[in-house]
Each structure stands twice: as structure tokens, then as C-alpha cells.
Amino acid sequence: MSDGRKIVIIGCGAGGGTAAQFARKTDRKSKIIIFEKDKYPQYSKCGLPYTISGQIPDFDNLIEFSEHWFEKAGIDLILNSKVEKIDTKNKIITVKKENNTFNESYDKLIIATGAKPSLPPIKNLMENSKIISGVFTLRTIDDAKNISRHAGKSKNAVVVGAGLIGLELAESLYKNKLNVTVIEALPDILANTLDKDMSRIVFKNISKYVNIITNHIVTRLESKSGKIKKVFIKDNKTGTEKVIDTDLMIIATGLNPESSLAKDIGCKLSNKGYIVVNEKCETSIKDIYAIGDCTEFKNFVTKNPVSIGLGSIAVRQGISAGINAAGGKYSLLDGVLQTCTSKFFEIEIASVGIYNEKLIYGKFTGSSLPDYYPGGKQITIKAFSDKNGKILGAQAVGENAAQRINAFATAILGGLDIEKFKKLETAYAPPIAPTLDPITLVCDIISLKLRRR
Amino acid sequence: MSDGRKIVIIGCGAGGGTAAQFARKTDRKSKIIIFEKDKYPQYSKCGLPYTISGQIPDFDNLIEFSEHWFEKAGIDLILNSKVEKIDTKNKIITVKKENNTFNESYDKLIIATGAKPSLPPIKNLMENSKIISGVFTLRTIDDAKNISRHAGKSKNAVVVGAGLIGLELAESLYKNKLNVTVIEALPDILANTLDKDMSRIVFKNISKYVNIITNHIVTRLESKSGKIKKVFIKDNKTGTEKVIDTDLMIIATGLNPESSLAKDIGCKLSNKGYIVVNEKCETSIKDIYAIGDCTEFKNFVTKNPVSIGLGSIAVRQGISAGINAAGGKYSLLDGVLQTCTSKFFEIEIASVGIYNEKLIYGKFTGSSLPDYYPGGKQITIKAFSDKNGKILGAQAVGENAAQRINAFATAILGGLDIEKFKKLETAYAPPIAPTLDPITLVCDIISLKLRRR
Numbered sequence: 087m088s089d090g091r092k093i094v095i096i097g098c099g100a101g102g103g104t105a106a107q108f109a110r111k112t113d114r115k116s117k118i119i120i121f122e123k124d125k126y127p128q129y130s131k132c133g134l135p136y137t138i139s140g141q142i143p144d145f146d147n148l149i150e151f152s153e154h155w156f157e158k159a160g161i162d163l164i165l166n167s168k169v170e171k172i173d174t175k176n177k178i179i180t181v182k183k184e185n186n187t188f189n190e191s192y193d194k195l196i197i198a199t200g201a202k203p204s205l206p207p208i209k210n211l212m213e214n215s216k217i218i219s220g221v222f223t224l225r226t227i228d229d230a231k232n233i234s235r236h237a238g239k240s241k242n243a244v245v246v247g248a249g250l251i252g253l254e255l256a257e258s259l260y261k262n263k264l265n266v267t268v269i270e271a272l273p274d275i276l277a278n279t280l281d282k283d284m285s286r287i288v289f290k291n292i293s294k295y296v297n298i299i300t301n302h303i304v305t306r307l308e309s310k311s312g313k314i315k316k317v318f319i320k321d322n323k324t325g326t327e328k329v330i331d332t333d334l335m336i337i338a339t340g341l342n343p344e345s346s347l348a349k350d351i352g353c354k355l356s357n358k359g360y361i362v363v364n365e366k367c368e369t370s371i372k373d374i375y376a377i378g379d380c381t382e383f384k385n386f387v388t389k390n391p392v393s394i395g396l397g398s399i400a401v402r403q404g405i406s407a408g409i410n411a412a413g414g415k416y417s418l419l420d421g422v423l424q425t426c427t428s429k430f431f432e433i434e435i436a437s438v439g440i441y442n443e444k445l446i447y448g449k450f451t452g453s454s455l456p457d458y459y460p461g462g463k464q465i466t467i468k469a470f471s472d473k474n475g476k477i478l479g480a481q482a483v484g485e486n487a488a489q490r491i492n493a494f495a496t497a498i499l500g501g502l503d504i505e506k507f508k509k510l511e512t513a514y515a516p517p518i519a520p521t522l523d524p525i526t527l528v529c530d531i532i533s534l535k536l537r538r539r
Numbered sequence: 540m541s542d543g544r545k546i547v548i549i550g551c552g553a554g555g556g557t558a559a560q561f562a563r564k565t566d567r568k569s570k571i572i573i574f575e576k577d578k579y580p581q582y583s584k585c586g587l588p589y590t591i592s593g594q595i596p597d598f599d600n601l602i603e604f605s606e607h608w609f610e611k612a613g614i615d616l617i618l619n620s621k622v623e624k625i626d627t628k629n630k631i632i633t634v635k636k637e638n639n640t641f642n643e644s645y646d647k648l649i650i651a652t653g654a655k656p657s658l659p660p661i662k663n664l665m666e667n668s669k670i671i672s673g674v675f676t677l678r679t680i681d682d683a684k685n686i687s688r689h690a691g692k693s694k695n696a697v698v699v700g701a702g703l704i705g706l707e708l709a710e711s712l713y714k715n716k717l718n719v720t721v722i723e724a725l726p727d728i729l730a731n732t733l734d735k736d737m738s739r740i741v742f743k744n745i746s747k748y749v750n751i752i753t754n755h756i757v758t759r760l761e762s763k764s765g766k767i768k769k770v771f772i773k774d775n776k777t778g779t780e781k782v783i784d785t786d787l788m789i790i791a792t793g794l795n796p797e798s799s800l801a802k803d804i805g806c807k808l809s810n811k812g813y814i815v816v817n818e819k820c821e822t823s824i825k826d827i828y829a830i831g832d833c834t835e836f837k838n839f840v841t842k843n844p845v846s847i848g849l850g851s852i853a854v855r856q857g858i859s860a861g862i863n864a865a866g867g868k869y870s871l872l873d874g875v876l877q878t879c880t881s882k883f884f885e886i887e888i889a890s891v892g893i894y895n896e897k898l899i900y901g902k903f904t905g906s907s908l909p910d911y912y913p914g915g916k917q918i919t920i921k922a923f924s925d926k927n928g929k930i931l932g933a934q935a936v937g938e939n940a941a942q943r944i945n946a947f948a949t950a951i952l953g954g955l956d957i958e959k960f961k962k963l964e965t966a967y968a969p970p971i972a973p974t975l976d977p978i979t980l981v982c983d984i985i986s987l988k989l990r991r992r
Contacts, residue, residue: 100974133911133969141970147911398967401974419962427966436966458586458600488966489942492976493949495963500953509872510948513880513889513941514851516586517594521553521854523945 091116093411094179094192096169096347100397101378102198103128103151104404105411106161112412119162119190121169121181126227127153132397134230135251138237139258145227172351174371194373194411197348197361198404201225201341201379201395206246206271209306218307220314221335224255233336237262240333244268244317246304248275250428252338253288256296257430259334266296267330269319271303271339279426279437280481283449284468287483291433302328307335341395343380356382360393365418367407375411377403386421387440387478387498396426425495427488436491439479439498445470446539448531452524454485459516467528469494475503475536480528490525504529504536544569546864547632547645549622549800553850554831555651556581556604557857558864559614565865572615572643574622574634579680580606585850587683588704591690592711598680625804627824647826647864650801650814651857654678654794654832654848659699659724662759671760673767674788677708686789690715693786697721697770699757701728703881705791706741709749710883712787719749720783722772724756724792732879732890733934736902737921740936744886755781760788794848796833809835813846818871820860828864830856839874840893840931840951849879878948880941889944892932892951898923899992901984905977907938912969920981922947928956928989933981943978957982957989 093109095102098120106118129148136142156163167183178189203223211217220240222233237243243259245252248270259266268275275298276285292298301322308316308329317330343360345353354362354370360382367375378400385392394400399422409416427436441447447470455462465484471477480494497507508529514521546562548555551573559571582601589595609616620636631642656676664670673693675686686708690696696712698705701723712719721728728751729738745751754775761769761782770783796813798806807815807823813835820828831853838845847853852875862869880889894900900923908915918937924930933947950960961982967974 130909130911130969132967133909136912136969142912150909150911396967398964398974402962402964419959419964423964425964425966427968427971429968429970434971438964438966456583456586456603458583458603459589459595486939486942488968488971489939489946492946492963492965492978493942495965496946496949496955496960497953499959499963500950500955502949502953506872506952507949509855510945510952511851511855511872511876511878511891512945512948513878513891514585514849515880515882515941516583516589517882518880518887518941521851525945 091413092191092193093118093196094190094194095120095196095198096179097198097200097378098122098128098163099131099198099200099378099400100128101400101404102196104401105196105198105377105408106156107159108405108408109412110159110161112409112414116412118160119164120156121164121167123166123168124226125165127151127156127163127165129227130397131225134224134227135254135258137230138234138255139261145231148227169347172347174351174374177373194375196407196411197369197374197376197380198378199344199347199380201343203337204340204342205337206304206339208304210309211307213312218309218314219312220309220333221307221337223337224251233334236334237264240264242267242330242332243334243336244330244332245336245338247338247340248298248300249278249338249340250276250426253292253430254428255336255338256292260295264334267332268296268298269302269304269317270298270300271322273301275300276435280435280483281441281443281468284466284481284483287466288430288433288435292430295431341379343393345380348376348380356391356393358393362391363403365406365420366410366416367403367418368410375407377407383418384421385440386419386423389421392422392424394422396424398425419499423495423498425491427491433483434485434487435483436487437479437481438491438495439470439477441468441470441479441481445478446473446532446535447471448528448535450524450528450531452520452527454519456516456520465490465524467524469528469532471504471532471536473536473539475505475532477502477504477507490523493525504532508533544866545644545646546571546649547643547647548573548649548651549632550651550653550831551575551581551616552584552651552653552831552853553581554853554857555649557854558649558651558830558861559609560612561858561861562865563612563614565862565867569865570615571613572617573609574617574620576619576621577679578618580604580609580616580618582680583850584678587677587680588707588711590683591687591708592714598684601680622800625800627804627827630826647828649860649864650822650827650829650833651831652797652800652833654796656790657793657795658790659757659792661757663762664760666762666765671762671767672765673762673786674760674790676790677704686787689787690717693717695720695783695785696787696789697783697785698789698791700791700793701751701753702731702791702793703729703879706745706883707881708789708791709745713748717787720785721749721751722755722757722770723751723753724775726754728753729888733888733936734894734896734921737919737934737936740919741883741886741888745883748884794832796846798833801829801833809844809846811846815844816856818859818873819863819869820856820871821863828860830860836871837874838893839872839876842874845875845877847875849877851878872952876948876951878944880944886936887938887940888936889940890932890934891944891948892923892930894921894923894932894934898931899926899985899988900924901981901988903977903981903984905973905980907972909969909973918943918977920977922981922985924957924985924989926989926992928958928985930955930957930960943976946978957985961986
């Protein structure tokens with residue numbers, strides 16, 4: 087497979103870095119170059135909240151593959167370099183590094199430019215086109231370092247957005263001994279990950295530590311000497327305003343794709359600006375691949391388009407793009423399962439597939455251990471099927487939620503239906519799990535519903 | 540479904556008790572009688588070692604369904620009653636309770652008589668047809684109580700057999716502050732559950748607490764005033780004898796089916812005396828079902844006959860027999876997956892399906908968390924496929940082994956192959972699991988092997 091191929095990757099995040107590694111594994115002789123606009127080699131963005139909390143003791147720990155590692159693998163990693171233009175006709179990109187601008191040719195190009203935080207329309211958020219002091223978004227190691235430094239001299243913090251990242255950050259700030267308030271525009275926290283009844287379990291627990299205000303949007307900020315002092319919020323329903331004193335605010339209301347390079351060359355984008363890719367991570371333009379948070383693929387269950395936005399998927403796309411760009415053959419599954427998990431204080435959550443209460447669903451709450459064995463912890467599972475009993479999705483809150491959701495992910499992948507899966511012989515032993523695991527007991531409930539229809 | 544049906548169940552273990560419950564759920568009006576030879580209602584046999592260790596604080600805790608519970612469910616539970624004969628022609632059984640013998644008719648009969656400990660040929664084990672004082676087997680609450688009482692006044696203990704129960708007992712005795720020696724005739728511990736390389740991980744850990752001697756059989760005992768004092772063991776290879784001083788010995792070398800009632804009526808039995816049943820738990824005789832440790836069904840993967848011997852399967856058979864006997868319809872999966880798990884000191888183990896090194900296999904050892912997140916624990920997974928990549932079995936030792944094996948159980952149930960399962964999007968978050976879970980990474984290894992063939 088050594089054809090002197092030159093693979094250029096834009097972005098050294100989880101997707102780009104993985105693509106480089108798998109391209110190298112696939113073809114030992116191709117030239118591989120990564121241009122990364124930031125100053126760090128491949129690191130875990132998902133780990134950032136845990137550096138702020140101190141659970142990961144050092145920011146450097148996040149670096150998964152060092153410059154030296156890439157060098158040893160024969161991959162040219164060029165940091166602090168921004169790709170400014172792609173010339174698809176001549177297969178050349180233009181790169182700016184410090185004050186130099188130069189061209190680089192490619193045979194295969196992988197766009198892994200990621201996403202940038204979306205900013206809600208908040209009055210006085212910006213001053214001289216810059217976010218005012220004390221207000222942050224979290225996307226890079228430097229963001230995390232800045233937040234961490236600022237948290238050290240703050241007493242009160244506001245987090246805007248009660249999604250996964252928002253709540254991870256709320257916990258991190260709490261662990262920095264700050265008084266934390268989370269503001270969420272929607273009626274419920276974790277609205278993209280859990281149904282209301284499931285997220286309520288999390289809400290109840292997190293509320294012991296931080297103040298969560300739902301149904302409110304942040305309207306404006308007040309600062310003093312250029313530093314944030316007050317956050318004004320408004321009740322979505324009544325319009326009533328409240329004000330919160332704060333020294334620190336983090337905006338965690340989602341991401342927008344970094345797809346301008348792709349847009350400029352006429353790559354097919356979705357309405358929201360995501361680069362449309364297939365199971366080989368090919369874009370609409372020959373020899374150009376795209377992966378990670380800047381892309382859109384399809385959901386495994388519905389086959390409808392979905393934006394990525396999970397590191398786990400970016401890595402799998404990186405494997406696919408890397409192998410394909412290097413001349414190998416690799417196809418992702420026929421869509422993404424969107425398996426995801428997180429943990430807030432004591433409670434683990436996870437979900438997979440699709441879920442809405444128009445589907446057939448069942449819910450089961452039980453103990454992680456047999457009743458007679460001390461120390462069992464609560465686990466609640468909600469599972470979803472179509473009217474023929476085919477498993478489409480599941481959510482879990484509590485003990486071993488993630489691993490239990492992996493079994494559902496496997497069931498969806500295998501096209502299993504409720505009647506079969508409910509009979510699964512799960513592993514049983516008194517100190518480990520009950521005779522019938524909650525993953526099958528929830529299916530019994532759906533099975534009953536299906537028979538009563 | 541109310542046809543005045545009379546369902547008689549012999550044995551109130553996990554299988555029999557569950558059968559009664561599901562018969563009742565299926566038909567509210569049928570008469571249901573359970574004859575149990577012991578004096579306890581349905582309790583967890585699997586929990587017995589943990590009452591000895593003290594992890595389950597009271598023997599009564601093991602009782603999952605009380606006499607009162609059965610009464611309320613309209614189920615006649617007759618304790619201390621031994622079924623002595625079945626008359627299939629007249630559909631009558633003969634029962635002995637205390638000094639009375641009486642007949643009871645049935646429409647449907649469920650045999651759930653379980654198994655009894657098998658005793659290896661050890662010289663001086665018996666005195667006057669009774670096992671000598673200080674030597675025990677573990678099958679009932681009374682056994683556990685006797686062991687517990689005896690352990691309280693002992694210093695040294697020997698456990699014969701290093702299977703699941705033997706090692707669970709070794710840990711229990713260790714927790715009673717005894718010096719424990721485990722004697723195993725085979726070269727490896729847990730030979731029915733794990734391959735040698737996997738069981739070595741467990742061996743290494745358990746050896747920190749108890750003394751394990753493999754490749755040795757117990758040849759004879761020496762007692763004083765009718766109480767055990769010395770255990771003589773012999774090296775299987777060299778024939779060299781050793782002697783171990785002990786106050787207590789437990790034999791945990793497996794079970795033999797309690798199938799004499801079934802044998803007497805000409806029920807089809809396996810060579811080893813297990814009652815042969817199908818997916819409805821029907822025996823070869825009309826209107827007679829059998830479930831649990833006295834039965835043999837088939838393996839899901841090979842379709843070859845296998846004896847049961849797991850509480851988890853007994854319960855599932857109980858569901859099937861109970862529903863079918865009461866006039867409902869229920870089929871088990873097309874064979875048993877034999878998913879099993881246990882925990883010894885710090886280490887959890889689990890396995891599912893079939894495994895032998897003649898199959899294609901891969902092994903992966905990694906951390907339960909991303910490298911950059913502190914506190915990750917070791918997990919080793921070995922998975923097996925046929926030459927077409929179809930997943931046939933898996934073994935796991937370490938963190939969350941059981942739940943990880945449940946995903947493999949699901950994969951086997953869904954007929955998934957390695958190429959598909961290795962792409963599973965597993966749940967990822969830094970405090971919970973790595974980007975690519977060991978359950979998929981082990982499949983990558985098999986995938987490589989398959990391609991190199």
C-alpha cells in the first residue's frame with residue numbers, strides 16, 4: 087500500500103489524532119501531517135472539567151499523545167498552525183503559522199476542525215468584541231486553566247446550561263468550594279440525554295450541592311471595572327427578573343461546528359452548518375474526509391441526520407477516516423447509536439439510541455444487588471421499543487448505568503426485540519447483581535404493555 | 540384460564556418457588572401446592588457463603604419469600620414434607636410429612652428437587668454412615684449455620700475444590716479469621732469458569748489471603764474423638780503425600796442431581812442422571828415438568844446438552860415451567876448461555892457462552908478508566924469466536940466483569956460477529972469508562988487474527 091500518499095489532517099483533537107494513528111497503522115510509508123491551531127498535541131477535551139475539579143491532578147495529564155509520540159510514529163504534527171484555505175483543484179492548502187504563510191499539498195485531506203462554543207444572546211456579554219472578564223466557555227486546556235485560576239479567587243459561580251458539560255462544570259466548581267448556580271432555559275436538566283422523569287432523579291441529587299434554576303434565560307450581565315458582577319435572569323413563563331451576584335460565569339449552552347473551511351470549498355453542509363459525511367467519513371468532495379464535532383452523520387435507529395458532538399464517535403470516525411485515507415477499507419456502523427454517559431456527584435447516567443414517550447416504553451427501578459445482600463444501590467432504567475417490540479433506545483440512572491446501557495447498545499446493534507432480550511441470562515451473584523438484572527426486568531414491563539395493546 | 544387446575548411442585552428452591560409465583564401470575568384460580576422437604580421457605584442458596592462470612596448479617600435475611608408471602612399468594616407451601624413416589628398413571632404423589640404419609644393428586648407436576656453435594660472418595664470421611672464431625676458440605680441454611688458455628692471455634696480450615704463455591708467459602712472462612720487451605724485436584728482453580736491464563740489472575744490475588752494447593756487430591760482423614768484433625772493430600776503427578784492439620788473441612792467438589800423420583804417413573808435422564816427438559820421445561824412424561832439443578836438442557840451456542848447448576852437459570856426455568864403448567868405459553872431461549880459471575884476478595888470474574896483455545900480468541904488487559912483519569916482498575920477480557928467471526932463466548936476478570944460479560948451475552952443472543960461488535964459505540968466519560976471499552980478492544984484483536992488467517 088506504499089504509494090507515496092500524502093495525508094493531511096486539519097486538527098489534532100480526538101478525531102484528528104486518531105485518524106493520523108490509524109492512517110499510520112494502515113500504511114507505514116505514507117506521509118502524514120497534522121496542522122493544529124492550538125499549542126497542545128492530542129488531549130482529552132472530555133477530561134477538562136475534571137482538571138478544574140482537581141480529580142485529574144494536572145492539566146498535562148490530559149495529553150494522551152505527546153509531540154514526541156507523533157514524532158516516533160512518523161507523523162508530522164505542526165502546532166500553532168491555522169489552515170486558512172483549501173484549493174481542491176490543485177489539492178493544496180494554505181497554512182499560517184506564526185507570521186509565515188505557506189502551502190502544503192495533499193493527496194487525502196481530513197477535516198477535523200471540531201466546534202466552537204455557541205454564545206446565547208446576552209446583553210453586555212462582550213466588550214470590545216471580547217467576552218468580559220470572569221465569563222468563560224470551556225473548549226481548550228487554556229480555557230480550563232483560565233477557569234481554574236479564576237475559580238481560585240471567586241466565591242460565587244453561575245453556569246449557563248444544564249447539559250452534560252454544564253453539570254460536570256457545576257460539580258467541578260462546587261469542588262472548588264464555590265457557591266454554584268446553574269441556569270437552564272428548558273424546563274428540565276439534561277434534556278438531550280434523559281427524559282424528564284429520569285432527569286428528575288439527577289436533579290434531586292445535584293440540588294443537594296448546587297442551586298439549579300430551570301425555565302430561566304440569562305438576559306444581561308453587569309460588570310464593574312470590566313469584571314462580571316451580576317447576572318440577570320428572566321423566568322421564561324412569567325417574565326419575572328432575578329439577579330444573581332457572581333464572580334465567575336461559564337457558558338455551556340452547546341456548540342457550533344467549525345466548518346468554514348469546508349463551506350468555502352462547497353462541501354455539502356447541513357442546515358446548521360455541519361459537514362455531511364458517510365460511513366467512510368467521506369465528504370461530498372473527492373479525497374476530502376471530515377470527522378468529529380464539525381460533522382453530521384445519521385442515527386443508527388432512525389437513519390435521520392444527527393450532529394456528532396461525542397468524543398467517542400469522533401474517535402471511531404477517526405479510525406474510519408484514517409484507514410480509508412491511507413488506502414485501507416473501513417466502514418462505520420450504519421449510523422451512530424449516540425451512547426453517552428456521565429456522572430454527577432454520586433449518580434451515573436447513560437443513554438443510547440432514540441427515546442421519546444410516543445414509543446412503547448417501560449421503566450424499572452430496583453437495586454443493583456439482591457434484596458438480601460447489603461449495599462445495593464439504586465438503578466433506574468427506562469427502555470423504548472417500537473410497536474413490534476424492537477429495541478430502539480434506553481436510559482439509565484444509577485449504579486453501573488453506563489455498562490448496563492452498553493448491553494442495550496449491543497441489543498440495538500443486534501436488532502434484538504424485547505421478547506428475546508427480556509430472557510437474557512444476565513450474570514448473577516449475590517455481591518454483584520440480582521438474579522434478574524434490571525436490564526431484563528424493564529423489558530418485562532414493555533413486554534406486558536405490548537401484549538395489552 | 541380458570542379450569543380448576545391443580546399444580547404440584549416438588550421443592551421450594553429458587554426454581555420451585557419461582558414456578559409457583561409465575562403459575563399464580565398466569566392463572567389466579569388454579570390450586571398450587573409446593574412440597575418442600577426442608578424446614579425453610581424459598582431462600583437464596585447462592586447467598587449462603589455470605590452468611591458465613593458475615594457480609595449478610597443474618598441467616599433469616601436469605602429468605603426471599605416467607606411462608607406468609609406464599610399464603611397471601613394463595614400458594615400452599617408444605618414444609619418438612621418429602622415426596623416419596625409419583626404415580627403417573629393416576630396422577631398422584633405420595634408424601635411423607637413427619638410420621639404421616641398421604642396422597643395428593645396433580646394435574647401438572649413440577650419437579651424441582653435440586654441437587655446434593657457429591658462426595659469424593661476420601662478414606663475415613665464417613666463414620667457409621669455419617670460424615671465425621673468437623674467436615675461439611677454446603678447446600679442448606681442448616682449447613683451454613685453448622686459451618687458458621689464450627690468456624691467460631693476453629694483455627695484452621697481446609698476447603699476441597701477450587702470452583703466458584705469453594706473459593707467463595709475460602710473467602711468466608713478467611714473473614715472468620717481462619718487459616719484457610721484450598722485443595723484442588725485439577726491444575727488450575729475455577730477450571731469450569733475461566734481459562735488457565737484468566738484464572739491465574741484470580742489465583743495470584745486470592746493467594747495473598749489463603750493457601751491454594753492445586754494438582755492434589757485428598758486421600759484420607761485422621762480424626763480424634765470423632766473429630767477431624769488431619770487431612771492427607773497427594774500430589775497428582777508425583778504421588779508425594781502431605782498432611783495438613785485442620786479443625787474444619789468443607790467439601791465443595793460439585794453436585795449430583797436429585798433425580799431419583801424422576802428416575803423411578805421412567806423420565807428420560809442423561810447419563811449423569813439429570814432430567815432432560817426442553818425450552819418449556821417439559822420432561823419426557825406428559826404433564827410433568829422439571830427445573831433447576833436436577834435438570835439438563837442445551838447450550839445456546841453448541842446446542843449440546845449441559846447440566847444446569849446456576850440459580851439464575853433455575854429462576855428462568857421456574858418462570859417457564861410455572862407459566863406453562865398454569866396454561867400459559869412460555870419458551871426459554873434456544874439453550875442456556877451459562878452466564879456466570881462471582882467475586883473473590885477484590886476481584887470480580889464472569890463468563891458466558893463457550894470457550895476453549897481451539898476457537899479464535901483474543902485477550903485484552905486495560906484500565907476501566909482512561910489513562911489520564913486516576914483510579915482506573917484492571918480489567919482483562921478474553922473473547923472467543925468461530926472462524927467466521929461469530930461471537931461464541933467471553934471471560935472477564937476485573938472491574939465490572941459481570942456487566943461487561945452481559946454485553947457479550949447480548950451479542951451472543953443477537954448473533955453478532957466480531958466485525959460488527961468491535962464497532963459498538965460504548966458509553967464513554969472520563970470518570971466511567973475509556974473511549975473504546977475493553978469489550979470492543981478485545982474484538983479488535985480477534986478481528987486482526989481473523990484477517991491474518
